[in-house]
Amino acid sequence: MTVLGGIDRRLLQNVDWPLLGAMGGLVILSATTLASLHIGRAGGNVAFRQLAWFTLGLFALVAVASVDYRRLVRLAPVFFVMGLVGLASVFVLGRTVSGARRWILLGPMSVQPSEVFKLCFVLMATWVLTSRWAQPVGKTTLALTVPVLVVPVALIVKQPDLGTALLLFPVLTALLVGAGIQLVWFLAMKEYQRERILVFLDPFRDPLGSAYNVIQAKIAIGSGQLLGKGVAGATQSRLAFLPERHTDFIFAVFAETWGFVGCLVLLTCYALLLLRGFDIAASSREPVGRLIALGVTALFATQVLVNVGMVTGLLPVVGVPLPLMSYGGTSMLVSLTGLGLLLSVRMRQFQ
Amino acid sequence: MNSWSGPGYRGGLPESHDPGRKRIVGMSIAVSVALLVIVCQLWYLQVLEGGRFQEASDKNRIRIRPIAAPRGILFDRNGLPLVDNRPAFTLSLIPRELERDLDKRDATLGRLAVLLQIPFQELQDAVAKVSSDSFLPVRIRRGLSIADMQKVEEWKLELPGVIVEVEPQRVYPNSRFAAHLLGYVREANDEQLKQGRYRRGDMVGQTGLERLLDEFLRGKDGGERIEVDAMGRPVRLVQSTEPHPGAQVVTTVNRRVQEVAEKLMEGKTGAVVVMDPRNGDVLAMVSTPAFEIDRFTGTIDRDAWLRVMKDPEFPLLNRTIQSQYPPGSIFKMVLTAAGLQEGTLTPSDSVHCQGEFPFGGRVFRDWKKEGHGTVDLMGAMAQSCDVFFYNAGLKVGAPAMAKYASAFGFGVATGIELGTEKLGLIPAPKSLRKGKPPVWHAGETVNMSIGQGQLLATPMQIARFMSAIANGGVLWKPRLVQRIERPDRGVVWSDAGTVNGHVELNPAVWAFLRRSLWAVVNTSNGTGIAARIPGLDIAGKTGTAQTIANSKSEKGQDHAWFASFAPARDPEVVIVVLVERGGHGGSMAAPIARQIYNAIFFEKVASLDISG
Numbered sequence: 023m024t025v026l027g028g029i030d031r032r033l034l035q036n037v038d039w040p041l042l043g044a045m046g047g048l049v050i051l052s053a054t055t056l057a058s059l060h061i062g063r064a065g066g067n068v069a070f071r072q073l074a075w076f077t078l079g080l081f082a083l084v085a086v087a088s089v090d091y092r093r094l095v096r097l098a099p100v101f102f103v104m105g106l107v108g109l110a111s112v113f114v115l116g117r118t119v120s121g122a123r124r125w126i127l128l129g130p131m132s133v134q135p136s137e138v139f140k141l142c143f144v145l146m147a148t149w150v151l152t153s154r155w156a157q158p159v160g161k162t163t164l165a166l167t168v169p170v171l172v173v174p175v176a177l178i179v180k181q182p183d184l185g186t187a188l189l190l191f192p193v194l195t196a197l198l199v200g201a202g203i204q205l206v207w208f209l210a211m212k213e214y215q216r217e218r219i220l221v222f223l224d225p226f227r228d229p230l231g232s233a234y235n236v237i238q239a240k241i242a243i244g245s246g247q248l249l250g251k252g253v254a255g256a257t258q259s260r261l262a263f264l265p266e267r268h269t270d271f272i273f274a275v276f277a278e279t280w281g282f283v284g285c286l287v288l289l290t291c292y293a294l295l296l297l298r299g300f301d302i303a304a305s306s307r308e309p310v311g312r313l314i315a316l317g318v319t320a321l322f323a324t325q326v327l328v329n330v331g332m333v334t335g336l337l338p339v340v341g342v343p344l345p346l347m348s349y350g351g352t353s354m355l356v357s358l359t360g361l362g363l364l365l366s367v368r369m370r371q372f373q
Numbered sequence: 374m375n376s377w378s379g380p381g382y383r384g385g386l387p388e389s390h391d392p393g394r395k396r397i398v399g400m401s402i403a404v405s406v407a408l409l410v411i412v413c414q415l416w417y418l419q420v421l422e423g424g425r426f427q428e429a430s431d432k433n434r435i436r437i438r439p440i441a442a443p444r445g446i447l448f449d450r451n452g453l454p455l456v457d458n459r460p461a462f463t464l465s466l467i468p469r470e471l472e473r474d475l476d477k478r479d480a481t482l483g484r485l486a487v488l489l490q491i492p493f494q495e496l497q498d499a500v501a502k503v504s505s506d507s508f509l510p511v512r513i514r515r516g517l518s519i520a521d522m523q524k525v526e527e528w529k530l531e532l533p534g535v536i537v538e539v540e541p542q543r544v545y546p547n548s549r550f551a552a553h554l555l556g557y558v559r560e561a562n563d564e565q566l567k568q569g570r571y572r573r574g575d576m577v578g579q580t581g582l583e584r585l586l587d588e589f590l591r592g593k594d595g596g597e598r599i600e601v602d603a604m605g606r607p608v609r610l611v612q613s614t615e616p617h618p619g620a621q622v623v624t625t626v627n628r629r630v631q632e633v634a635e636k637l638m639e640g641k642t643g644a645v646v647v648m649d650p651r652n653g654d655v656l657a658m659v660s661t662p663a664f665e666i667d668r669f670t671g672t673i674d675r676d677a678w679l680r681v682m683k684d685p686e687f688p689l690l691n692r693t694i695q696s697q698y699p700p701g702s703i704f705k706m707v708l709t710a711a712g713l714q715e716g717t718l719t720p721s722d723s724v725h726c727q728g729e730f731p732f733g734g735r736v737f738r739d740w741k742k743e744g745h746g747t748v749d750l751m752g753a754m755a756q757s758c759d760v761f762f763y764n765a766g767l768k769v770g771a772p773a774m775a776k777y778a779s780a781f782g783f784g785v786a787t788g789i790e791l792g793t794e795k796l797g798l799i800p801a802p803k804s805l806r807k808g809k810p811p812v813w814h815a816g817e818t819v820n821m822s823i824g825q826g827q828l829l830a831t832p833m834q835i836a837r838f839m840s841a842i843a844n845g846g847v848l849w850k851p852r853l854v855q856r857i858e859r860p861d862r863g864v865v866w867s868d869a870g871t872v873n874g875h876v877e878l879n880p881a882v883w884a885f886l887r888r889s890l891w892a893v894v895n896t897s898n899g900t901g902i903a904a905r906i907p908g909l910d911i912a913g914k915t916g917t918a919q920t921i922a923n924s925k926s927e928k929g930q931d932h933a934w935f936a937s938f939a940p941a942r943d944p945e946v947v948i949v950v951l952v953e954r955g956g957h958g959g960s961m962a963a964p965i966a967r968q969i970y971n972a973i974f975f976e977k978v979a980s981l982d983i984s985g
Contacts, residue, residue, distance in 0.1 A: 199396055244418040244426025282419040286412070293408055300401035304394045316397060323404045327411070334414045 033369040038302065041368075044295040045361055048346040049076050051288055055276045056349055058253040059268055068268055068349050075351040079358030086362030090370060094363075095310050098142075098149035102170075105142030108135030109177040136178050136186040137352040140193075141360055144317035146170050147194055151201045152309045159202050167194060185342035189324050196320035197313055200303065239274040239333050250281030268349040270341055273333045288347075292326050299323075302368045311367040318360040438510070438599060442592030443541040445619030447555065447582060449628035450654070450855065456555055461542035461671070462517035464489070464525065464535070465510035466496070468503055471534035481532055488528060489514070489521050503573075512560070512574045515671040516542055543670045549663035551631055553691035554791075554853070556581020557669035576671075581691075582622070582853065585790055589857050589866070592619035620865060623855045625654035633972040634659045637965045643933075643952040644692035644832040647969065650840035650938060650947045652870045653849025655789075657969075658833075660692040694787070694794035697829040698951060701916030701958070702757045702900075703936050704778070704824025706842060706886060709754065711777035712769040713882045720885060723749040726760040733816050737763055740917060754889040755899040757915060759823050766822025771813065774821055775799050780876045781838045782848050783830050788873060789851040797834050800827035825919060836949040837873075839936045842890070843912075843944035845883050846876035890914055891941045894963075904937060904963035909974055912944075913937025913966065915958035930954060935962035939970055946973055 049072075057069035086094075094101075108126075112135055115126045125132040150156060150170055156163040171194055178187040199205070245251070267275055277285050299319030306312040322345055329344040331337035343350055345357045418426065447455040472478040482500070486493040491513065499511050517525075522537050529535075543558055545551075559579045561571035571577055576591075578584040595616030599609070627647075634645040638661040647657035662684065668677035681688050690696060712718025728744035730737040739745070739759040745752070753761035766774065779785065784799040800821065801813075820826035830838075833851060841848050849872060856867035890912035894901040900915040916934030933955035938944040948966045955961035 196400060199400065200393055202393055202396070240418060241426050241429045243415070244422050245430035247419050247423035247427060277415070277419065282415055282423075285415050285419070289408055289412060293405065296404055296408075297401055300397055300404070304397040304401075307391070312393060312397075316400075320400075327404070327407050330411050331407075334411060334418065336411070336414055 036369040038298055038365060038368045040294060041298040041364065044291045045346060047291045052347040055272060056268055058279060059275065072349055075354040079355045082355055083358040083362035086359050087365035087369065089366065091314050091363055091366040092310055095145055095149050098145040101142045102146035105139040106174060109139055109174060111135065112181055134352040136183045137356045139174060140321055141356055143174060143190055144193065144321060147197050148310060148313040148317060151197060151313055163203060185340040188340055192324045193317055193320045197317050200313055200316040236335055236339060239271055240335050242274040243277040243334060246278040246281040248282050250279050250284050253279055269343055270348060271333055272348050273330055273344055296323050299364055302364050306367050306371050315364055315367045318363050321360065438597045440595040440597060440616045441540045442594045442616035443618040445590035445592065445621050447622045447624055449624060449626045453628045455551060455624065455626060455628060457544050458541040459544045460539050461515060462522045463512055463538045463540045464514040464517050465512050465538055466500060467510050467534050467536060468500060468505045485532055485535055488524050510536060510538065545667050548665045548667050550666065552663040552666040553660045554581055554658045555666060556583040557666055558583050581791060586622055589620040593617040618860060620857045620859045622857050625852050625855055627656045630973060631657040634969055637968055641952050641955060642686050643955065646693050646832050646836040646949045648836045648840055648947040650843035650944050653852045655851050655853050658693050662686050662688045664688040694789060694791060694831050694833045697795045697797050697831050698932050699828055699918040700824040700830045700835060701918030701934055702823055703835060703914050703916040703934050704828060705754060705762050706914055707778050707781055708762060708766055708769060708774055708822055710878060710882060710886060711773045712765055713885060714878050715773055717769045718750060718765055720750045723747055724761040724764050726758050730760045730763040732819055735816060737819055751889045751892055755892040755896050757900045762822045763819050766818050771818040771821055781841060782834055787833050787837050787851050789833060790853060795831050797830040798827060824916060832949050832951050835936050836947055839938055839947045839949060841876055842886055843938040843947055846878060847872055848874040887912055887941060900959040901935065901963050903959055904935065904967040906967055906970055909939055909970060910941035911937055911939040911970060912941040915963060917958045931956055933958040933961035935966045937966050
């Protein structure tokens with residue numbers, strides 16, 4: 023088997039270069055956008071820090087890719103419990119930032135356990151769905167996934183981090199569909215059950231009068247027009263009206279600066295990344311690998327669609343970062359680890 | 374259906390028999406469609422409606438106007454404000470609204486400089502510090518006069534990007550009121566900005582209680598988002614957040630007593646501490662000369678600053694805790710306590726004083742050249758006979774004196790929360806340095822007996838010591854703040870008082886000390902007679918601490934001390950007065966204490982509730 027430093031040559035031949043290319047392109051776009059914002063007050067330039075996190079993330083990516091993902095899935099319950107502990111620790115050690123306790127301090131860094139938990143969730147869901155008890159896929163399978171979903175969602179909603187909680191539903195749905203559940207089961211869900219979930223996750227509960235931000239984001243995006251205003255002309259983005267302009271609203275900044283053409287480039291990068299992800303899942307003939315790849319891809323896809331949909335005014339505002347673009351150390355590390363999982367599956371698809 | 378998902382299944386299947394694959398392809402198509410929808414939305418926003426949004430972006434000049442939260446108010450123990458807020462005009466520049474063209478911008482700044490007599494360079498520096506895209510106002514001058522404000526309003530159209538805001542500013546009962554205790558408030562300096570807790574332009578307590586309690590006093594700024602037109606005129610209020618005022622602080626200070634003591638110390642250099650010996654409450658804390666606190670708060674007043682910096686008396690120094698002096702004859706109380714408790718002195722000891730004391734080849738003099746004649750311990754204390762205490766000091770010994778001095782809090786921080794206090798000093802009676810010969814001479818013991826030599830104490834330490842004499846041995850930590858209240862949450866912090874230590878003495882010794890201190894003020898030849906008030910039993914001790922003369926021109930070289938409490942039987946107030954180079958304690962310091970007692974006990978001080 024393979025460990026770090028002794029990767030099998032046959033494995034290296036199967037590295038997914040288009041996927042890595044899309045990733046590299048996105049990180050470059052992210053760093054240039056962050057650099058144009060001149061945010062440096064809280065110590066250090068964010069673009070520089072983003073690249074530093076990216077470098078760190080590359081190590082994580084290589085490390086994860088070089089381990090057989092099946093070994094990781096076998097440890098899924100451990101990761102899951104650790105992830106839950108991390109989520110719970112926020113209430114004890116958490117730092118409150120604008121009304122939400124999402125961060126804990128680990129030495130000099132602040133970590134967002136709900137970010138880390140996203141991957142723990144994918145691993146755990148895969149473990150459950152490929153476990154003996156989940157076969158054949160049906161009612162029992164569905165029942166088994168309930169605690170895997172409900173416990174963390176309860177913890178995350180309490181922080182509150184609605185965005186992350188909301189992500190887990192489509193990811194689990196994708197995994198169930200990929201595992202082969204009959205689509206009838208979703209329809210069989212009682213009307214009131216569906217309603218309950220929807221009420222529970224009502225995005226319009228968002229307490230931070232966010233309509234104002236969306237209007238400003240739309241003005242920023244729209245005024246970028248076809249070719250963008252360039253770094254110097256992107257006045258809208260540099261105003262202080264977007265409190266999250268280097269994190270959740272970074273797409274608006276990008277769109278104002280580079281216009282429709284720039285957005286096409288950016289979305290092409292994401293399309294490439296997501297399609298390669300689905301391809302990895304589809305090409306894997308082995309259930310564990312398939313579900314892992316599908317879960318990670320669904321996670322990326324949901325985040326991209328929800329974030330961009332929100333900033334462009336198609337969806338209500340929920341706090342979801344744009345993977346690889348938004349500034350954030352934990353998010354960057356988690357994204358690259360996820361890509362590492364995809365690579366690990368790809369490299370071993372013929373074994 | 375789920376052909377590959379059976380237990381133990383590990384192999385692959387031909388693609389055509391892999392329904393999972395089809396589902397995944399379906400999902401990828403769904404995601405692609407969603408991305409296409411986003412592209413359509415972008416096409417709509419950026420290409421179809423782009424022109425409209427471009428226009429909106431040009432017009433969209435949102436000005437963010439911070440509304441400074443009023444700083445919390447400090448009250449005295451009876452609810453009188455020690456410091457308050459009043460609205461003041463602040464001149465600010467909005468970088469984003471200044472002319473883009475550099476020449477035009479400089480013309481605007483030049484106009485402003487001439488109009489208000491502000492150095493042009495200062496304006497340029499202020500603008501250079503921040504991004505030219507910023508909508509956040511950059512403060513230039515706080516406390517603008519009404520005339521200046523009117524000038525700016527009049528020239529408004531010629532001064533794009535210049536605004537006058539109304540902000541709360543500190544106001545004090547008088548120019549130097551409790552300057553050291555309260556401390557001044559100033560915009561966060563570069564170092565404080567670096568800590569990341571403040572924004573540029575935030576008002577931060579820099580000294581005294583304002584600094585100590587800054588976190589409570591600051592409150593939370595609110596803000597307004599205002600849409601303005603190209604001329605900078607507000608068009609619409611978009612959003613506003615109310616500021617949360619800072620917490621209110623109830624101190625232990627009695628404003629009347631503080632004012633009286635300050636008035637009495639005017640023109641003198643020194644310190645006054647008024648304390649409640651029953652709980653360590655600081656009723657007044659005066660250090661003179663004081664700086665002009667009203668001119669130190671807000672934007673810096675260069676003249677006031679230079680005056681303070683050049684003043685040889687260091688007005689910024691809080692002499693009650695940051696200056697240490699030889700305690701002089703006040704120390705005789707420590708010596709007496711040590712001797713009586715250890716049995717090395719008795720009240721009946723007597724000495725015939727002829728005004729000098731030859732010892733070790735030197736002659737130590739009494740402050741009274743002709744001597745006091747035959748005096749016993751009580752008489753020696755009342756008349757402050759040095760010769761008696763030279764003898765007594767040799768009998769009791771330096772180690773015992775040092776031990777009792779330490780027990781009474783000499784050489785130990787009082788723990789007063791203002792911080793930066795000096796510790797005072799008790800000289801070490803024997804050399805503690807290994808391998809070096811002892812450096813202690815018997816002559817130093819003689820000097821120490823009357824509180825001279827290396828012995829040093831701060832007025833606050835003396836006040837705490839005097840309180841311990843008054844209350845029978847409890848060393849209270851001086852308390853300045855009773856409680857802090859937030860308008861919305863009630864009391865958020867309170868201090869019930871802290872005991873630093875106890876001094877255990879025989880009850881007879883306490884009684885003797887109090888009686889002899891009463892004699893100092895209330896017998897005809899007592900040195901503290903100038904503090905006497907008929908109808909009030911004041912007990913105290915004078916001190917005249919010799920210092921080394923710096924120059925001939927100085928008016929006198931001795932520091933005048935008077936440490937006292939009243940009523941002698943059931944003490945409620947301790948007053949310590951120190952006048953630097955004021956001459957005799959009895960003639961300089963004691964009368965000041967008397968007038969403070971007079972104000973406290975006889976002038977109807979507005980419901981002076983000392984126990985409250």
